[in-house]
Amino acid sequence: MSYQDDEEGVPFDGNPGSFPKDFGYGPFDGDGEISTLSGDSKPRILLMGLRRSGKSSIQKVVFHKMSPNETLFLESTNKIVKDDINNSSFVQFQIWDFPGQIDFFDSAFDYDMIFGGCGALIFVIDAQDDYLEALNKLNLTVTKAYKINPNIKFEVFIHKVDGLGDDFKMESQRDIHQRATDDLNDSGYDQIHLSFHLTSIYDHSIFEAFSKVVQKLIPQLPALENLLNILNNNSAIEKSFLFDVVSKIYIATDSTPVDMQSYELCCDMIDVVIDVSWIYGVKEEQAQQDGTAFDEQSFSLIKLNNGTVLYLREVNKFLALVCILREDNFDHKGTVDFNFLIFRNAIQQVFEFRNKLQSTPITNSIGSPVVTNGNSVLADGLSN
Ligand SMILES: Nc1nc2c(ncn2[C@@H]2O[C@H](COP(=O)(O)OP(=O)(O)OP(=O)(O)O)[C@@H](O)[C@H]2O)c(=O)[nH]1
Numbered sequence: 281m282s283y284q285d286d287e288e289g290v291p292f293d294g295n296p297g298s299f300p301k302d303f304g305y306g307p308f309d310g311d312g313e314i315s316t317l318s319g320d321s322k323p324r325i326l327l328m329g330l331r332r333s334g335k336s337s338i339q340k341v342v343f344h345k346m347s348p349n350e351t352l353f354l355e356s357t358n359k360i361v362k363d364d365i366n367n368s369s370f371v372q373f374q375i376w377d378f379p380g381q382i383d384f385f386d387s388a389f390d391y392d393m394i395f396g397g398c399g400a401l402i403f404v405i406d407a408q409d410d411y412l413e414a415l416n417k418l419n420l421t422v423t424k425a426y427k428i429n430p431n432i433k434f435e436v437f438i439h440k441v442d443g444l445g446d447d448f449k450m451e452s453q454r455d456i457h458q459r460a461t462d463d464l465n466d467s468g469y470d471q472i473h474l475s476f477h478l479t480s481i482y483d484h485s486i487f488e489a490f491s492k493v494v495q496k497l498i499p500q501l502p503a504l505e506n507l508l509n510i511l512n513n514n515s516a517i518e519k520s521f522l523f524d525v526v527s528k529i530y531i532a533t534d535s536t537p538v539d540m541q542s543y544e545l546c547c548d549m550i551d552v553v554i555d556v557s558w559i560y561g562v563k564e565e566q567a568q569q570d571g572t573a574f575d576e577q578s579f580s581l582i583k584l585n586n587g588t589v590l591y592l593r594e595v596n597k598f599l600a601l602v603c604i605l606r607e608d609n610f611d612h613k614g615t616v617d618f619n620f621l622i623f624r625n626a627i628q629q630v631f632e633f634r635n636k637l638q639s640t641p642i643t644n645s646i647g648s649p650v651v652t653n654g655n656s657v658l659a660d661g662l663s664n
């Protein structure tokens with residue numbers, strides 16, 4: 281497996297193993313600093329779609345805490361905006377926000393560079409508008425990208441569904457799904473898989489959809505899910521999420537289905553914990569220094585009046601475990617806490633293992649180390 285950064289115009293070699301090995305995180309290190317991948321070597325998520333479909337709004341709301349109403353004042357994007365997702369966040373990648381009017385037939389557009397190191401392509405369709413033009417553009421974009429990099433995960437956000445009734449929502453999704461896959465079959469690309477998500481910046485659906493996109497790019501996902509399943513089974517937990525606290529996207533959950541309400545509850549709980557910590561838990565000088573209200577002492581227990589308990593524990597600097605369990609089962613809190621410690625330890629091992637793998641040099645198909653801008657990717661990725 282190798283990851284080539286194509287900033288220097290090195291064409292993507294079409295090697296199916298070229299998905300970045302080190303997607304996502306800095307090395308696991310309970311309280312130390314994370315090493316940050318240099319901007320250009322981070323895996324990319326592209327945001328594409330017609331003008332005014334809501335691309336910049338999504339990026340601002342999910343990763344910059346912009347309130348949905350403020351997006352009304354966003355100006356149209358006129359060049360590719362590259363956004364490094366916070367080095368302080370556990371999940372590291374770059375988001376490229378494209379202008380809606382980008383023209384694929386423009387020869388100034390360097391496809392190899394753009395699609396080469398890309399992990400996922402999110403295509404945003406405005407569901408409140410006529411979507412036929414968007415579907416054409418989707419087809420064009422996806423086929424072009426696939427030819428260059430068949431490993432890209434294609435995600436379609438059927439966006440702005442806040443204005444639609446439930447029936448209409450389902451109907452639009454069915455129709456868009458049908459037409460998009462038919463179009464791909466007609467153009468001879470039936471091997472391309474598209475995933476669809478109904479999203480809106482006015483509720484949690486956009487965070488949920490982004491969580492799923494990011495999860496697909498995390499190689500350790502099955503291990504994380506498995507650990508969550510084991511934790512749930514042994515502690516009588518109904519549902520658990522592993523959250524990236526800064527962005528509130530969940531990087532893993534157990535194998536029971538996610539219902540939106542539980543996810544929203546957990547998101548709100550993180551907000552409460554961070555807000556209360558800001559007020560009561562942060563010393564003034566600390567606030568000025570690093571501006572974080574989440575640390576190894578962060579934990580919270582909220583009892584709801586329907587016999588449910590929400591339980592939050594810090595896993596590391598960037599991750600929190602949030603569980604939902606029934607109050608009756610919370611009698612043996614000691615067991616839950618003990619199991620949590622084992623879980624946390626296991627997560628640590630997963631990332632230590634990953635880091636160990638990373639310290640074996642990454643080689644390309646002919647066995648020579650991959651070199652970017654004169655430095656090996658590895659040295660770049662692991663320097664502290
Ligand atoms: N109702 C609703 N409006 C939204 C949603 N997301 C974005 N919008 C609105 O859509 C408009 C366009 O949003 P932008 O984010 O600028 O769209 P864009 O895709 O970046 O547009 P270009 O940069 O021109 O390509 C703004 O007025 C947003 O407030 C949503 O989920 N629901």
Ligand SMILES: [Mg+2]
Pocket residue numbers: 335336337355356357377378379380
């Ligand atoms: Mg924009």
